[in-house]
Amino acid sequence: MSGSKSDGEIQRLMTDFAKRGYVAVAPNYRLGLYQTERNINCNVSSIFDIPWNCLNIQDTTEWYRAYFRAIQDLKGVVSYITKRSEAYSINPNNVFRSGFSAGGFNALGIAFLDDNTEWPTIFTDQLADAKRPNARYDQGCIRRYAWDTSLASISLKRPSLGSLQGELNVPAMSDYKIKGVGNF
Numbered sequence: 001m002s003g004s005k006s007d008g009e010i011q012r013l014m015t016d017f018a019k020r021g022y023v024a025v026a027p028n029y030r031l032g033l034y035q036t037e038r039n040i041n042c043n044v045s046s047i048f049d050i051p052w053n054c055l056n057i058q059d060t061t062e063w064y065r066a067y068f069r070a071i072q073d074l075k076g077v078v079s080y081i082t083k084r085s086e087a088y089s090i091n092p093n094n095v096f097r098s099g100f101s102a103g104g105f106n107a108l109g110i111a112f113l114d115d116n117t118e119w120p121t122i123f124t125d126q127l128a129d130a131k132r133p134n135a136r137y138d139q140g141c142i143r144r145y146a147w148d149t150s151l152a153s154i155s156l157k158r159p160s161l162g163s164l165q166g167e168l169n170v171p172a173m174s175d176y177k178i179k180g181v182g183n184f
Helices: 008-019 061-083 102-112 137-143
Strands: 095-099 178-183
Touching: 061 095, 061 102, 095 102, 102 178
Parallel strands: 095 178
Antiparallel strands: none
């Protein structure tokens, strides 16, 4: 849903890894889900202690699609870096992936979703357009968190996600070996 490589916890982890001699990279990746058409207040602000009532999604497929888009993007990043292993002084046979929160799930996906036969086309093929989110989300979520300029400007298309490798730095399945995964 949200987050950035500049978040404090991510920066702290990168610094800690770099102090131990690792080349540490924290890439951004595609975020976002289509919000529901229903007028539901999920009221998670009391749980997370933040003013956030925007977590209703179109359907469960959007959770999967968001996850798979992130995996595609991050596989492209690993491919980019390992293809330039000499320039970055890294060993492409000694790659570790870790992440915090959703990034932890993404680290697991990059490491263990590694065969095209595991790519679930039920979620990754083109789907019918999403329904327009409820109008209450326009000011409260869409504009407030700068997910877009307005509900009217949001593209509701749900195109095919393509292959497991994605479109960044293909072939993403370059010559590298993930030795370990950390999920924080």
